[in-house]
Amino acid sequence: MEDLVPAAAKLIGIRSTADRPEELHRALELVLGLVGPGFPVRRFTSRGKPSALVGADDPRIVLNAHLDVVPGTPEQFAAYRDGDRLYGRGAHDMKCAALVLATVFRQMAPRLPYPIALQLVTDEEVGGFDGTGHQVAQGVRAGFVVIGEQSNLRIVTESKGILRVRLTATGRTAHAAYPWLGENALLAVTQAIGRLLERYPVPASEQWVTTVNLARIETGNQAVNIVPADASAWLDVRFPPSGHDLVAELREIAGPGVRLHVDATGAPHHADPTSTEVRALRRAAQSVGYDGALLRKHGAADGRFYSAHGIDAVIFGPGGDGQHGPAEYVDLRTLRPYHDALCSFLRAVV
Known part of the structure; x- marks a missing residue:
């Protein structure tokens, strides 16, 4: 996924924090630009926070990404690379994953025998109520949701x-x-x-x-x-x-x-670890060399908005470390396996 590194550096450079609404819009438009034309885009705004649903209104699978980040020092918004690590605010949580999800959606949506959607939100770091929460309140539903938060290709089925x-x-x-x-x-x-x-x-x-x-x-x-x-x-x-x-x-x-x-x-979030989708996602992770282990996550995530409606949502993202810290980075070596596992999963789901 070397071709995504320049876009990732540009996205990291956008200071998309809750107090900068114009930067939230910039981040959203950058990712929508990567997806490209040819897909329906449903836009939402709640209390100044923009979000979008790209693709089907009644998707079988939703790929969910947030583009907002926690505040940081100016230098943290200047991405830099050190070997296989790309450093910067949001590199791991979760701008690089968002770009992979957008790429997977662009490539796979026209080829699948069922509808999927890409859900892009800009308020997860401040509670998610005006992004995923707002969209769900407006009637957005899915058969299953994959949230690209960091997990090193493990699958989070529970969060606090x-x-x-x-x-x-x-x-x-x-x-x-x-x-x-x-x-x-x-x-x-x-x-x-x-x-x-x-x-x-x-x-x-x-x-x-x-x-x-x-x-x-x-x-x-x-x-x-x-x-x-x-x-x-x-x-x-x-x-x-x-x-x-x-x-x-x-x-x-x-x-x-x-x-x-x-x-x-x-509320706490829970997804059935024995569901068809979770088992398919585990097999997809294993097919690219990861164990696809199940995890519980201490941080709250946007999956709870779906879980409240009986819709299973899991966290499945790339590797890295240091989210919310001064040395946050994404492990670039995990982006290709992450992309391939998502494609394999989408092909396996019926």
């Missing part, structure tokens, strides 16, 4: 759910020399965080358990000698299927005097 919550507290201001005259809202929030982390401590190693990440704490107070009267904290919670009301449990742990607001939620 996500809760994004805020803790807020309101206290009473006072002079810092007389703290007993006030109520410290910041202290109330940090004590609630302590209780939550005591219940859900950070695992020492990989475990299939609920995790709580403290992302940010804020207060409007700007003076050291004042008891803060307001405070907020943002938490990212990832959870496997549990069968109980996690929000109610978090609210109880936070305790009185601290309010818990749910900003976003997504």
Whole structure:
């Protein structure tokens, strides 16, 4: 797939982060340009986030890719190659995979005896609600979905759910020399965080358990000698299927005097590992020299929007490492096997 490297470098150079809507459009148009003319394109927009469905409205298979990335430093958007590695923001998560999926769609859609579609979205990194979620809410369905997130040609049939919550507290201001005259809202929030982390401590190693990440704490107070009267904290919670009301449990742990607001939620995702499609995808991966092992993924993915409607979706992508980090790269050696496995899978599905 050497011919994709220049396009990948150009796509990586587009700073397609959530706060740059014009760059989201640029990334989407670049990939649509790679697909080329001759296919129907259904466009969507939700809260400023553009997306597209290329191909059939009632596809047997959807190939799903997101083109947005997390923020990074300017140099991370200047792709560079070191041997078999292509470095840059989004190289692994998941711009190179998106280009492979677009190529596979362009090559295979006219040849298959059933309809397929390419789903391109630009908001997966901020929850997916305005891309895949919006399209599904507008009636987009499929028989099976392949999401090109990184997996080194392994197949992810389970991923955790996500809760994004805020803790807020309101206290009473006072002079810092007389703290007993006030109520410290910041202290109330940090004590609630302590209780939550005591219940859900950070695992020492990989475990299939609920995790709580403290992302940010804020207060409007700007003076050291004042008891803060307001405070907020943002938490990212990832959870496997549990069968109980996690929000109610978090609210109880936070305790009185601290309010818990749910900003976003997504259910855990599951696909039947014994389905015809998953077995065909495993055989396709094995046919190009990979084991096609089944995985569980700790990060939430857009497959949950399909899973909620009883549609199996899996993650199947190329190799690499460092996603969201300063040294993110895609392993270029995996792109050809990835392409060939996808083509083999599509030919095998009936």
